[in-house]
Amino acid sequence: MTRPLHRFTGLILGLFLTVVALSGAALSVLPALESWGAGGLDMTAAELVSRVTAANPGVEEILVSAAGRVTAYTADATLVVDPVTGAGSPVPAPGAWVTWAENLHRSLFLGDAGRIAVAVLAAAMLGLSATGLRLLARRAGGWRAVLAPQKGRGWARTHAEVARAAALALVLSSLTGLWMTASTFDLLPAAESPDFPAQVSGLTGAALPLDFPASQLRDLTFPRDAQDAFALTTTEGSGYIDQGTGATLAWVAPTWADRVSAWAQLLHTGQGAAVLGLVLGLAALTTPFLAVSGALMRSLGRRQSFASAQAADTVILVGSEGGSTWGFAQTLARALRAKGGQPHLAPLSDFAPETWPQAKRLLVLTATYGDGEAPASAGDVLSRIKTLPKAPAIPLAVLGFGDRSFPRFCAFAEELAAAAHAKGWPRLMPLASVDRQSAQDFARWGRDLGAALGMELSLDHEAPLPATDRLALISRRDYGADLQMPAAILRFAAPKRGLWARLTGQGAFQPGDLLGILPEGSTVPRFYSLASGSRDGFVEICIRRHEGGLCSGQLHAMKPGDQVRAFVRPNPAFHAGDRPLILIGAGTGIGPLAGIIRGARQPARLFFGMRHAASDYYYAEDLAEWQAQGRLTGLHLAFSRGNRPHYVQDALRLEAEALREAVARGARIMVCGGREMGAGVRATLSDILSPLTLDRLAKEGRYAEDTY
Structure with missing residues (x-):
């Protein structure tokens, strides 16, 4: 339920959330500008008041914002004050864009109805953040792994990385926005105000007890006559001070609601924390990206030509790191549908037996990541299987995908099958495996599956070839020819990458990634570990010529200027990292x-x-x-x-x-x-x-x- 709720909330409200987020990001620069232009408040409140009153006769009120901006009010003017000199200048009128952005961000130009709508959007953002974090944890394999490097590639990985980086800021913005809306509509406990004292001294000229930092001062209103008193508001409370004796006549400390409101104001607007405001603004800018990337993931990964989870008779769950296992799963789903079945296709992280009321069987197709780990789309499925009260009655078949050259070939598929068996899950077929994306292995398993289901099932899978670049050989170093053990270091020109690709990291590679080369006359790529990265400006491999080897023979015959068709496949498990x-x-x-x-x-x-x-x-x-x-x-x-x-x-x-x-x-x-x-x-x-x-x-x- 988490994934559909997250997906549809984002798709339906994505445009409105983007509007509110972008306007909020624009407004986030205002506290920084106000703070940078405010001057310092490295003085006591008494010193600040003395300077302001000396430079501006007739001051009736002094206001200090959380960002440090000092404003003085006289009978005739409103002045912005330099706290160092006390000199005031007329307050500049806010730019039209500021007023426009504030109205858009706070109410969508719809008054109170718009404020309610914005509150609904804040609640939606909070829900998206919560469900997104849950999906991140599921994708990573548990809450403890959320901060680890994200697995997978393409839009899914980028979406996850950006969402993880922005999640905390988006949660803060949503919660504080909801609190401020509640305050606007008087839904919070009413703030306590001090009662004006019944008796004052009637004297004037006393020194005010303002020996606290000026940054704590918020408002000081001067008395109008001898029977009046100073009204003082600080971060620690508000009250009245006798102008003749300097005594505090009444004082009220802020309530818990007042303090929370102050924090909400600071966290949401950045007033008093300019850097934080900019960080929140940057986080808000991720909202349109997340909306667009989420829609692209939905579009590119759409599997809705198959049955829904509720209507499916066969549930096919996929554990994939780079995406190739999805192709096999789609071939299987199409074959079952052609036989009159109702297959449902979903990532393994969507494991939820309670949502498959009509299912007669569960088929799991999963790759293994790195050294026997769960792939990106598997999430925390192992722990969820182990914590089931009991295994479902529908039989299970597991098909693992991997490379036998790796020591823990299909280890995750084995672990999943073992966990299901330990839980008492009925087995439709024994665990099977596909080596190096072999179409023959897959077809063989399909025939066995058909026999188990009482039907003829032909799985003819053709893996689409990735887009390739033409790489020109620019130099070579040869070894071992004298001893009949030829090997070479081949250096190719790097494929050209546009500005956008360089900015977004598309097409980037590192030493340890794999270079897939398509030899002439073959559609099956051969893979070689890269001895260079994008920053080196070239593509390099070190290869030995094998007797009768089609690809190694062609590569060893190349001369500078010759070209080869190739593509890069990420291999993040063999990246260097930051350790010795x-x-x-x-x-x-x-x-x-x-x-x-x-x-x-x-x-x-x-x-x-x-x-x-x-x-x-x-x-x-x-x-x-x-x-x-x-x-x-x-x-x-x-x-x-x-x-x-x-x-x-x-x-x-x-x-x-x-x-x-x-x-x-x-x-x-x-x-x-x-x-x-x-x-x-x-x-x-x-x-x-x-x-x-x-x-x-x-x-x-x-x-x-x-x-x-």
Whole structure:
């Protein structure tokens, strides 16, 4: 229910919320302008009053705003006062745009009816913030993970990141706006006012007890005759002072409602906190973006050609990180609909069995993110399954998507299936998997599903190819030709990005992301880890030529000026981050590690394994230069061929104590290379770091692998 409530509230009221938010953002600059032009109040209230009265004879009232602006009223004029000199000048008339923006923001030009409408919009914004935070927690995998880096990509990730950054400010603006509306319509406890004293001294000329900071003064009204008294209002209360004796004749401290109202005024308008006002204004500017991005997500991710959750006989839930699993799910849903079924398609984070009254089966298609973690659209589904009072009666089938080259292939799908089994969920089919988005694996599972459902089910899935760029080779460095072990570092010109793309980060990439290359004569991309980032201004990979390899053969045959069709796939699990780095690689696995060292913001220590220094010492000149620059604080080489074979695992053992100390100080370990090397490194690190486990480091974001 949370997602539909959030979605439809945003879609229906998005335009009105945008109008109120933009007008509020425009008004948020006024307290800053007023504060910057107000001058200092670094004095007592007595000094301020003395200066104002000396420079402006006939003053009847002095008003000090929360922003520090001093206004003096005489019988003939209203003056803005410089508190340093006491000199006053006529108050400038507010600009027409200010009056217009205030009326728009407070009442939509509709008077009291408009104020009520704006209050409804504030309540809607509060509701959107609450449901949005709930969805963020669900998307991240629980409330504790809300502040962690958001997973996924595209509009969904951007929407989540912006919403998370603005959520607190939007909640504050909504709550304070509602409070101020309640105050406007006298719905709050009435403020207590001091009664005018029944008796005054009738004397004049006493010094006023104003030895408090001038910033606490709000209003001082001068007596009109000998039987009158000074009326004083400060941040600590209001009352009357005898003009002859200086005695306080009556005083009322602010009530809790008064204090809350003062805070609401400060938080909502920024009066008295100019920087806060600007922050809230900036947060308000996210409202139109969130409205537009939410609508785009709705449009781009629309699945309404399928049945609703309430009417569906088959519920298909999708756990996806990059979006490719959605394509398989749509193929499945279309095939079931063609057989007369009523499938419902939704993200795994929408897991809610109570909303599927007609469902006869549940099919879960889920990828695994990083090192066995839940993907972006899975949210906290595992904890929700585990806390179910009992499992639903409808049978369940789980299909995992992953890459067998990774050590925890389909680990999240396995964990989900195990949690459902432990809860006693009936099983429609055994857990199955699809390796590297294989259409054949998917079709095979579809036939098994059809048999379980008593129908012929053909799942012919064609994954759409991403948009590619033509990358021109600009240079190459070749290695190993003399020893019949050819490898090369290939540097391509970076694809051109427009101004908007650069401002929004679209098309940006980092070392460790993947470059998908479409070889001539094939529609199946081959992926290589990037050894460069957008800031480097080029695209670089380090590859070895494999005997009979279609893509590696074509790449090794390229000359400067030749072009290749390619695209970048984000791989955020293998980004460097801001921690000190322990980099471990072998062979061409040095590629992304070299790119990380080139742009590292923290010191890095590298363990590099190779066969022969003469053939496999890739990036030798660069590594020496980076070591001289201090980017590389340690370089440990291991040669596996020769009289004394030495592997990268041996280099790690020799530095065991230093590794333990670096990890204890928070270092992040990154491993890249062949699968066998990766397995050996894992075993060695497990021994060195025991009792600390690599699983724990991985969950903390301090251990990452990219093996092949």
